[in-house]
Amino acid sequence: MRLRAWDLAMERGGRRLFSQLSFEAEAGSALIVTGPNGAGKSSLLRGLCGFLPFAAGGFALDGGDAERTVGEEAHYLGHLDALKWALTAGENLAFWAGALGGDPGREACRAALVKVGLAHVIDFPARALSAGQKRRTALARLLVARRPLWLLDEPTTALDAAAQGAFAEIAEAFMDEGGIVVAATHAPLGLARARELRIGAAERVAG
Secondary structure: OEEEEEEEEEEEOOEEEEEEEEEEEEOOEEEEEEOOOOOOHHHHHHHHHOOOOOOEEEEEEEOOOOOOOOHHHEEEEOOOOOOOOOOEHHHHHHHHHHHHOOOOOHHHHHHHHHHOOOHHHOOOEHHHOOHHHHHHHHHHHHHOOOOOEEEEEOOOOOOOHHHHHHHHHHHHHHHHOOOEEEEEOOOOOOOOOEEEEEOOOOEEOOO
16 A cells, blocks of 8 residues: 655645645555644645645555545544543544444443553543543544554644653554554654655745
């Protein structure tokens, strides 16, 4: 499997965020998107998900399901943790598992929380979790339904050193199984098989 993008360009609010952006990411690898604030890192991920339009270029997931879009083949983790505060951590994972075609059973959700070090909060309402616990619960969502591509925006935000190490182990195991990680970040993620894709500063569109 391989994620390919060619000659991508994106504009937001009268600015050209990037243009002629091309890259590839093979199965079992990670692509780390870096660059200054406003360069378009988050917008690139949202474009790959289908949430934002590209002004030019194209992209494809070679070897993926021909009947699905790239966004449908991906897990997307944005700045927000996307948790329903009235639900427990376990109920949030069960909801996502059911929506994404995974196993919504309690044991499957507990196993995902074990991997992020949060088995003890399975019955805690999301509103009672700390910022780091919320982020780890959001990361556990990656584990309750199989997707070959992870699109992650600042995945280690609010995580302490131990949780960052656990994330790296989870991502490395995912790549061992042939997964592809594309992550926008300002901080090192500790992934041994990662290449960097640097995006420059935004430019105003003439017109």
